[in-house]
Amino acid sequence: MSINREEAMELLLKYNETDALIKHALQVEAAMMHFAKYFEEDVEKWGVVGLCHDLDYEKYPKEHCKKTREILEAEGWPEEYIRAIVSHGWGTCSEEKPESLMEKVLYTVDELTGIINAACLLRPSKSVLDLNLKSLNKKFKDKKFAAGCDRDIILTGLEMLDMDKNIVFEETIKGLQERAEICGLKGEL
Template sequence: MTNLLEHVQYGHLLPAAHGLIAEHAKQTKAHLLATGSAMEALAKKFGGDAQTWRVAGMLHDLDWDMLEKDYEKHCGEPLEKLLATIQAPQELLGDIRAHYASKYGAAYPLDSMLRKCLYCVDELTGFIIAVTLVRPSKKIADVEVSSVKKKMKDKGFAAQVDREQIKQCETLLNIPLDEFIDVTIQAMKAVANDLNL
């Protein structure tokens, strides 16, 4: 059996990842920083390389602002070109493409813990930001696991977020949904200032 934690490491790209976000992802910045922090926490939980996982989380939607709603192009050539500017290894492009499983799943399967976590947590960080923004304070400090679960059951709330993808933490990561949400909220609270939440 392959080791799901075996992985090319690219944590040295962390400063470059911050630079790319500052330059190219002004609208998506909070989602990217939240996902980076969550991925770092998940790496610590599962025994992955924390900085590598964080970089993958930070850059997974780097091209989002420039797509101009043409989501078919997500994770395509423009992203590849941006990653080339920081001499990113092919592994990082693959890890990012794997999270767009409906398009790239065959070429880049969810065959590592990093990829499985990124796939599940991507939808969750977006959802938690949406939950935060409807709190009276608009502060992540006021968001609890129970508030997130309640909103997940409300199908009309943030309807574009795929609840099933989040719930796959139970099969893909083998952790209960409550725990997955808790780890992610705590990771986001730790960088609340950077998220402006």
């Protein structure tokens, strides 16, 4: 059984109304879809997992991940999707460690898209379309910038993926560029 984007979107909007959270969901979705293509995996599945990864955060911040499991189980979602979503909170709100490729990518791009979003908002263009790797690396090194985005989680994710930081950063930027309009990062370009 698989979940399509329409169902996932409906569920996202049932539990979330804050613009920033919906935008974050769409950005993580964009990155996940891009990496699914990159690894020749199931684009819709990876996208859906990205879109709903923070499903419970607006209404149940203290039960983050746990509540999502409950909701998705009640909705009859396959365990593969639920486990992937819950494992993004490994070490902070979940004991399920990212194991599959999809889970490791989600774990890594969640915080990374947060830094990219913050970096875009500071640009004159407010856009991801003219953001490059060099300026992302600068923002990544500056720990005071978007301090809520945990650099150690990203570094741990890169280790799990056994991938070069610059490749992952570049591909994540590309993913957000491909869906810039949908995920609110087109800015004025």
